[in-house]
Amino acid sequence: MKSLIKLEELMMFLLSIYLFFFLDYAWWVYLALILTPDIGMLGYLINTRIGASTYNLFHHKGVAILVGFAGFWWMMPELQLAGIILFGHASMDRIFGYGLKYSDNFKHTHLGNL
Numbered sequence: 001m002k003s004l005i006k007l008e009e010l011m012m013f014l015l016s017i018y019l020f021f022f023l024d025y026a027w028w029v030y031l032a033l034i035l036t037p038d039i040g041m042l043g044y045l046i047n048t049r050i051g052a053s054t055y056n057l058f059h060h061k062g063v064a065i066l067v068g069f070a071g072f073w074w075m076m077p078e079l080q081l082a083g084i085i086l087f088g089h090a091s092m093d094r095i096f097g098y099g100l101k102y103s104d105n106f107k108h109t110h111l112g113n114l
């Protein structure tokens with residue numbers, strides 16, 4: 001089952017790359033921004049509860065989809081880009097087993113323990 005989930009996440013990651021090429025940005029912009037959602041880990045400098053909340057905000061696919069749709073609705077390429085990057089990053093993380101965090105420990109995720 002884990003392989004099937006990883007394959008599904010890989011397909012979503014590839015979808016984010018595909019959608020990116022509809023935007024008017026150079027290819028290297030995707031590479032430059034793909035790790036930026038990890039800024040959500042800064043909340044762990046305060047405590048694990050806040051860290052889990054900020055991490056999950058930046059890694060929740062629903063948030064990514066809402067941001068992306070808002071960008072398409074209001075014709076704002078910056079929001080479109082942000083949504084695609086958030087979505088691609090969340091998929092990439094889940095390929096490697098990094099899921100949404102529980103507040104007790106960074107290594108305790110919805111996909112199991114790291």
